[in-house]
Amino acid sequence: MTEAPGVRLVVVHPDKEVLAQAAAARLLTRVLDVQSVRSPVHVVLTGGTVGIATLAAVAASPLVPAVDWSGVHLWWGDERFLPDGDPDRNETQAREALLDGLVAEHGLPAANVHPMPGPTSVATPEEGAAAYAALLAEHAQGAAPAVPAFDVLLLGMGPDGHVASLFPGHEGLTAQGTTTGVHGSPKPPPERVSLTFDAIRAAREVWVVAAGAEKADRVAAALAGDPVTEVPAAGAVGQARTLWLLDLDAAGATSPE
Template sequence: MTNERRVLIHPDKASLSGSVAARFITKTIDLLEDRDAVNVVLTGGSVGTAVLAAINASPARDSVDWNRVSFWWGDERFVSRNDPERNELQAREALLDHIDVPASQVHPFPSTDDIADIDEAAAAYALELLEAGDGKDYPKFDITFLGVGPDGHIASLFPGQEAVRVTGATVVAVRESPKPPPQRLSLTLPVIRSSDRIWLVLAGSDKASALGLALAGASTDEVPVAGAEGRRRTVFFVDKDAASEVPEYLITPTYY
């Protein structure tokens, strides 16, 4: 199975969000022609949420059979259910509350309202992954969205922290995130890398260095995004500012 790794550059954040939304709708429809169901992993952040809002605003939104799509998250802030920092809340407001996806197919991480202890919360999500895994530790993920921090972190896997090196678990509890809030839950890197397609969406000049280092082969421990590789394809959807340090040979404007 070949893993292709390419970069698609867009002139600005608005065109970036719209393009990714259109590609997501098209790809999901294509996947559903060949299988009964699709699993998608969502990310948070301003750009990730903008993509979901663009999907919701698309005239083609309801061309997707949302009854056959399940949603998961790559990470979550361990806060109360209605905290505005929570990725789940942002995703629901941007897209999920507006489409006909069954509640049973939306799989948020536990909040502090659900489970007070972060280790128990991590274990609960790991069990949910296992129950959906059809004999494996987690389901087959078709598309995983990821944002990238200026420090190169993905999900809640931060440079130099133990969480980025965990291989013996599917979910990790993060207690000392350098970016607030400090307590978070995250899929581990092996689970992220199990996805057929990883779509990284990032904008802004503050992301350029991390992206350039990742594409140049930096260590995953120092630049976690360097370890983000899907089983089939890895695509970096970026705006012009974020692309300033991308090697020319990796840029493929027509790549899909």
Template sequence: MVDIVRYPDAPGLASAVAEALVTRLAEVQAEGRVPSVALTGGTIADEIYRAVAALDSSAVDWTRVDFWWGDERYVAADSSDRNDKGVGRDLLDVVGVDALRVHAMPAADEAHPDLDAAAAAYEQAVREHGGGEFDLVLLGLGPDGHVASLFPDHPQLDVDDAIALGVTDSPKPPPERITLTFAALNRTRAVWFLVSGAGKADAVARALADEGSVHETPARGITAEPRTWWLDEDAASAL
């Protein structure tokens, strides 16, 4: 099942997703489980995280949520380029999470001086501490159709026997990344695409077209259901 939900503008989109996210986490906890969420970076995601932090989210026990990342820039831990820096500042540090449940991807440091070894370490963390699948995967979308750090025509698109991989030639700086694979991202109870802006409209249309190539538009490799596309009108304008 694929749902397409449209909002007039980015603030309206962010507000709606924030409320839906709090509701979903509360529902999973009401089932007696600890929610497991794979987070994403990006402008609209950051706006959503700030909107969540501004809500009355007392229905969620934030100390009982596991946070993962779909991808990360392989840079120093204190670099502003890292996705986890913004999420920490805008959401996690505000709502009071359990630091042991925040599973950040390795940074480029003395403990993880090698990109491939860092990716392997994250794969091991998912295997040891993950629950076998995510409850929710949040994904942005690039103008080129990439998701996480799975870029058009890159070899990582064809890997189906790993959870996390290193990327050395990202077309967006910085060039070195760690990304979850399609195999990992599709092991989830739900996927939410979070997309705003006219610059993403063509990629949205290609991702949702009846036919197309994963190598041209990597977002087509996300096949888990249900999938919800949360769009503002600009991002939906080519549909």
């Protein structure tokens, strides 16, 4: 199979455990490949069961020491608007699974970890979104939208087809700029901060990672190009490549491309 610019590739693994291991190996290989031609590398992390399992698999990989972590910046696609250290924050789970170890043992500068602000430092999701947009702009390369050139942007997908904190029928789907404050999320907690589609689609590569039979219908709908208002994952597209990394249950009747 030839991978061309703008290609969409569907990769199916036998179960969620293998999916996490394979996604981790693919991510480390991609970071190493990018570092062979440019620096810094910008990666956007995701939460969720498979997202955090992927980070834990990265932590256990023998490839970790091969990466120059001093040249890697880590971002988030969305975050629950909860205090720093809350166990339900994507950041907290990512630090426990991988990031604290990279900082302590592998030279990742603490300043290269860019969590989304919560109520510890800002009053509202909108203030958190504005602060994160300003931070993204500091690392942008001049072109609109004002975000870094994300080399890999990881996204999980919910059973309703949402990605980041962009939910079906929700006003966040049409948010302008690079970030948005979210209220009334159908999945608790109701307040969140999220990248917008403008920011997501600016990534060089977008990887949607999904596992479980309960997601199969929405995976099929997204790959069929259903409206983003109904299946937000359909709008998660990378500039150079879009990867759908699935387990067999989530793939359902979907055929690898």
